[in-house]
Amino acid sequence: MAKTLVTYFSRTGNTKLVAEAVFGALAGDRTIKTMAEAGDLAPYHLIFAGFPVQAHSVPYPVEVFLKSIPEGKKVALFSTHGSVTGSQLAREALEYASILVARARLVGTFSCRGKVSMKALEVLMQSPEHEAWADMAASAATHPDESDLEDARAFARWITTLGAQGHYRGL
Numbered sequence: 001m002a003k004t005l006v007t008y009f010s011r012t013g014n015t016k017l018v019a020e021a022v023f024g025a026l027a028g029d030r031t032i033k034t035m036a037e038a039g040d041l042a043p044y045h046l047i048f049a050g051f052p053v054q055a056h057s058v059p060y061p062v063e064v065f066l067k068s069i070p071e072g073k074k075v076a077l078f079s080t081h082g083s084v085t086g087s088q089l090a091r092e093a094l095e096y097a098s099i100l101v102a103r104a105r106l107v108g109t110f111s112c113r114g115k116v117s118m119k120a121l122e123v124l125m126q127s128p129e130h131e132a133w134a135d136m137a138a139s140a141a142t143h144p145d146e147s148d149l150e151d152a153r154a155f156a157r158w159i160t161t162l163g164a165q166g167h168y169r170g171l
């Protein structure tokens, strides 16, 4: 029986919300776990893996997890980010994550914005490394919102139906 895993890494809850939306849109034998809890990936035919963009890239524990996905396994990646949707800043981490799962079979990607607390932004904006995205992040304050979560559900449904033939490229 085909099994699906939704797994995520989330520091402040945004990616967790998106993971739960993805999970809620799936039918059949499915499990949701954090990446730390995911364990043996052998039983799953499809893995949805989500993470927050951090410092323009993939958080280290996520990098380790993505590299561990067995060869040929179907993988759908999703991320949340403070920067504006569609910007290079938002895309580059997902592009890097796609390279990390090169041995697996990438069937789709999705991303949406995720809020950062004003307190954290004030600190981050003082560092040149974070200036570019932190500047944009103030306007992410309401995300992920219901529309983002609906897009995430549509992504999940696409991957488990039409996604078997094609490749879904999210926002």
Ligand SMILES: Cc1cc2nc3c(=O)[nH]c(=O)nc-3n(C[C@H](O)[C@H](O)[C@H](O)COP(=O)(O)O)c2cc1C
Pocket: 009, 010, 011, 012, 013, 014, 015, 016, 051, 052, 053, 054, 055, 056, 057, 080, 081, 082, 083, 084, 089, 090, 113, 114, 115, 116, 120, 124, 133, 137
């Ligand atoms: C330390 C730190 C670094 C971040 N770096 C970036 C970044 O480089 N680019 C970006 O678009 N968002 C960045 N963000 C924003 C997060 O990606 C965004 O808030 C995300 O939704 C957090 O997800 P989480 O709640 O699942 O941890 C950063 C946030 C923090 C706290």
